[in-house]
Amino acid sequence: MGILEVKNVNKRFGGLQALGDVNLSIRENSCHAIIGPNGAGKSTLLNCLVGKLIPDTGSVLFDGQSVLGRTPYEINQMGISRVFQTPEIFGDLSVLENMMIPIFASRDGSFRMHAIENMHNEKAVVERAKQVLDEMNMLDKQHMHAASMSRGDKRRLEIGMCLSQNPRLLLLDEPTAGMARADTNNTIDLLKQIKDERDITIAIIEHDMHVVFSLAERITVLAQGTPLVEDDPENIKGHPKVREAYLGEAA
Amino acid sequence: MLGLNNKDTLLLIIVAAITLLAPFILNPFPTQSAMAQFNAGYPDLMQRFVIFGIFAIGFNILFGLTGYLSFGHAAFLGVGSYSAVWMFKLLSMNVIPAILLAMLISGLFAVLIGFVSLRRSGIYFSILTLAFAQMSFNLAYSVLTPITNGETGLQLTLNDPRILGQVTTAEGSIPVTSLFGLEMRSTYEMIFGPWSFQFNAGYYLCAIIMLLSFYIAIRIFRSPFGMMLRAIKSNQTRMSYTGLNPRPYTLAAFVISGMYAGLAGGLMASMDPLAGAERMQWTASGEVVLMTILGGAGTLIGPILGAGFIKYFENIFSKINDNILHSWFAFMPDGFENALVAIVHPFVGKGWHLTLGILFMLVVVFLPGGLVEAGQRVAKLFRRRKSEKTSDESAQSKPAE
């Protein structure tokens, strides 16, 4: 039994079958990649996992509990963190503040009227935030305006914000999309390091095969809303069905 | 001090000093001098400064931090005024229960309106708050006349019960508002040479409450809660994917700012015990928006500056008439004098709103950060000049070595 169990999930948009009978099981402490050509339903699947979309039928269990019908913040409180394709950070806030918010969220829950204490007197939170920034090699940028950073740094910050919550499942939506080669390699190294050092499950959606084969221990290929194959990376590489899905019938 | 860092403490002390010394600061000109028209140190106006300051501080907690632009905040001001006047009618002329009830009732209103309006954001939120405020205004004029006394406005009468206080004074007139016997209108006038300074009990009550409101606002700004509100303004998507529910945060901010508005309304009624529906009209809501933006939304001191600025110039500009203009430009040749008077005329006196509108547009276009940003720019300019000077000096001194 995996930490995330997706069973018979269907989702239609009008006449379009975006997801058809998706079954997926992600083992705890593994790195699982979901790949597939454009329009295969990868993003729809991801949105069903985090509460942005609700599947028409089927079930999604995280650690034995259903996530369906829960809001994104409830799902996050269950232990799932999400990294977006374009980094979603608090641009108007400082880097340190960006890092403090998820730590407050983990400690205090989805809402706490915490209006009188000065936030910098929350020593434990500040310490933890600085510690995570240090792990991300961003401590020197802590007073920077988050919006003024480079895209690579924003990505780093976003991943750090997710990790600061000690999530059990980290979802990455094309984490290297639109990045230069150097930034991509940095991100791969960062993710490898995270994978090696922590007890964490990572699910990654990615186009870039270099990223996928550097990280994934298990790969699911999605095509036209349905899982085509699920196997280890070595077996995926030469798999005829995968070639067919990516290159069309002619191949 | 008081749980604030040094910078905030300094700010609070400066604001406190200015507010408490306002009767001196606002009356710099001798009473008989020609410049006396620029004096603003009389009780009625000073009270307005601080009461609108409270209103704007509260509005800024919502708009400045969360970015939700409410166009209906005057409704809470009106509700606060009505509640306070009812307290004077039913209970006693003491202002404390009136102010407390004003905050309570406006807070309840804010919970209700906020709960509904905050289901939408952006322009939809603005329209919803506007719709609620206009509904309150229209109802106050029509169906709710038994509570609001319609167009006349709610006033005290000699037949009010006032169960804990006196119904009429010994002279048979309506009693005045007071704080445990200290009459709000009582004023001590200090004559100092040609100057006269007025110290009004009502003003000092309002001023102390404003300082308290300001202090609480600083604490909110610096708290984790305040940071969450800024996070909402910055990125709601990240907020909810970080495990935080934005809605109770925005609702809390809405209710707090509604209660600030109610407090301001209650104080208004405490200084002058009447309440009219026009206080709830959307133009009144627009005014607090102007104050906050003009001063600098999202900054601590901005709303107070904006409120003071608008109320001061409203008072001064409205008083200027053609005679005064002629006396100003009297040193010029007649033709020039008349031309200048004709040019300035539309902007003063009754034309004050025109000046305000133009000023407001200029601020939005060129100074989105308001007066605070203007101050920062000037300060930066000076600092740069200074540093240029020092670098020049060091550059000059180097060859000599």
Place this chain on the structure above:
Amino acid sequence: MDAIILQILNGLDKGSAYALIALGLTLIFGTLGVVNFAHGALFMIGAFCAVTLSRILTLSFETVDPTQTDFLGQPLKVKTTYIEAWFGPEFGGAMIDWAVPLAILFAIPIMIAVGFIMERGLIKHFYKRPHADQILVTFGLAIVLQEIIKAFYGANPIPTPAPAAFKGSFDFGVLLGFEANAIIYPYWRLVYFAFAAIIIGGVFAFLQFTTFGMVVRAGMADRETVGILGINIDKRFTIMFGLAAAVAGLAGVMYAPINSPNYHMGMDFLVLSFVVVVVGGMGSLPGAVAAGFLLGILESFASMNQVKSIFPGIDQIIIYLVAIIILLTRPRGLLGRKGVMED
């Protein structure tokens, strides 16, 4: 039955005004993406175009008529308007009488010019700024415009009569087989409704059947793509702004006889028109028109005594109440598209 027809008719003229203003608001919002709080001011300026023209036409000079004397025995001073002196009393008098319809010709160039100046001088700098900033700057502009009008024309409403031919009322009841005087309706309001219908039809035809309109509609649907196609959309949007200003202005010109123009009429209508736009669905032109008439008629029904006796005060709040319900149950409005200003 007759009462219901009467209320529908009564709702039409206000509904027409709402629909015309909301149409312009939606055009500006849909094409330029700007929330224009100064649109009510354009409506007001239109109404004052009518006032101005009627004042220009009645400019007069005094002559002494030696054949007549006033009550003091002095020779009588007679005022003659220049128009009558130049074109003869018959034609000149007719022109004065028809000042309001004539003001349409007078108002079109003025409104288009005002629209161009507003867009090029101010609005254009706010395309990329947040909606809150757009609201604020146009709100400031609205204050400025209304104060300028107030400075010139004073604070009191200025009665501006319709041509004598349209004074009187039309007995609708007889036409439909009811008894006489059951449904009477002022002629001018009928004219207003017909006028609004023509303008609305004209705008829709313009958007539907001209290349220009096609590009604008494409731009409303997907601005970026049209920009990528290399079409100079900005210039067209400036023209759209002028058009929207002209629509609002004409709505104001013809409304002058119904409600004597005053300087704050723009703001009064603006608040309601925004509600109309939201109810109709932000960015939907048919939605704006439908919601305008719907709310005008609803408002008129709510002011019936029978309704008011059941829900006291309902006439004061009906529009806002409808808006709140719509916004909460159908956030996109009656005919709105998905994703308009939802972030």
